[in-house]
Amino acid sequence: MTTDSNILIKVDGLRKSFGDLHVLKGIDAEIKKGDVMVVVGASGSGKSTFLRCLNLLEEPTGGTITFEGVDITDPSVNINKHRQKMGMVFQQFNLFPHKTVLKNMTLGPIKLLKQSKKEAEANAMELLARVGLADKAHAYPGQLSGGQKQRVAIVRALAMNPDVMLFDEPTSALDPEMVGEVLEVMKKLAKEGMTMVVVTHEMGFAREVGTQVVFVDEGVIVEQNAPEEFFGNPQNPRLKDFLSKVL
Amino acid sequence: MLMLQNAAPQLAEAAEQGGIQKFFADLSQSFEKTFITDERWKFFLDGTLATLRIAFFAALLGILLGFLLAAVRSTHDMRLLGRKSRTFSDVILKILNTLCNLYITVIRGTPAVIQVMIMYFIIFANSRNKEVAAVLSFGINSGAYVAEIVRSGIMSIDKGQFEASRSLGFDYKSTMFHIILPQAFKNILPALGNEFIVLIKETSVAAYVGISELTYVGNLVRSRTYEAFFPLIADALIYLAIVLILSFLLKKLERRLRNSDH
């Protein structure tokens, strides 16, 4: 149990292996309400695995994750209940292609949150309007551009009214001209006070929106700081090397 | 030379006309014997209905068994493949999966005619209900094939779909039901349709144990009339008609499903 009620997610000694491959080797982290934690690191360093462990899409092989005071790595916990409070946005959007945009967004609220169809649809339309896609409510995902798909994926997660949003490289699969529209939505979300964990290669976003930036290298967090310090005064040689390549 | 050239075809024509008349007379007689005498067309009608009944209920059973088997197999693959089973339900799942594999291996590895004979002469040895034996036999047979079709359909869905659904908070069952199966169904419909076309034709094997379906009655009429042509052609045309109608309906369903997204 956490004593600080402001801490939303607490990660202690998180480990994850795939067979003999040790991807995460003991990660400690704290995410407070309203935090925007940006996770950066080289390809294959374990960023996605870390993020996916937070909502147990990957089952940790060691350590604990405490979300809103509950250790969700405990097998007796009903993880489905907790996942409802953790929105996730994927690099490949993962919209449901056989459902309209509106159905994509209302399925969870209706089935899981037991909202009425009317209530769920009104809520979804409001969210769609906020990201400028109200006219796409009845379109199928196949009819949308990448940027539109990702904006729908974000509001689909938001429709569940989550306490934290997890983003795994949300702009990496987009054509360059569409990156901006998705980042705009994420920035707006951060300004409204949403707690976010974002894996990204967009250093501009990290600098502008992040409240803390962490550098993952070979399965451990080797440096963690506020963005000004992180980018202005990096300590770890691996981070210096990484930044010199991406900036 | 010129005359001969002209005469020869005329002669041949005359001879042929007689031949053609005789041919048609024989044909109509044979047609009458096959269908009209003793109201034998009723045999064909009853046989067709029996074939449709057997195929229909066998298909239902096949779908039911197939989806059940596929559910066990894919749940096992998704949950336990490359992992140690830890809980009691994991162990149950492992055992069920092994049984499903055994079932699929045995059914796919033995001829349908043997399966029907085993069902008929061994399991239903003391029962009068021949058609039920056929339905069970073909249903169990079809289930093994349907299972593999459904499983491959489930496996063909991008795992991102599964993850997106789980990340919203849906459990495994709801994810399968709302997200995976509707998409998988669309992908497997052609293969499933093909399986049922095969099934319809395969029910003719039931004639082997004397169940009076279409093939059996065709044979029966042939043995009574000593005419092979019409009974066999009639059987063939009726099977063809059933298959064509089913294909048409399946195409329509496919098109409708395809139109339901982009």
Ligand SMILES: Nc1ncnc2c1ncn2[C@@H]1O[C@H](COP(=O)(O)OP(=O)(O)OP(=O)(O)O)[C@@H](O)[C@H]1O
């Ligand atoms: N399901 C899995 N099975 C086996 N190995 C995996 C699995 N998922 C990830 N890995 C391995 O774990 C390591 C870390 O992967 P991860 O996806 O977390 O990296 P990443 O930092 O997100 O990289 P990228 O920037 O390329 O997305 C990689 O070596 C990857 O091959």
Ligand SMILES: [Mg+2]
């Ligand atoms: Mg990644």
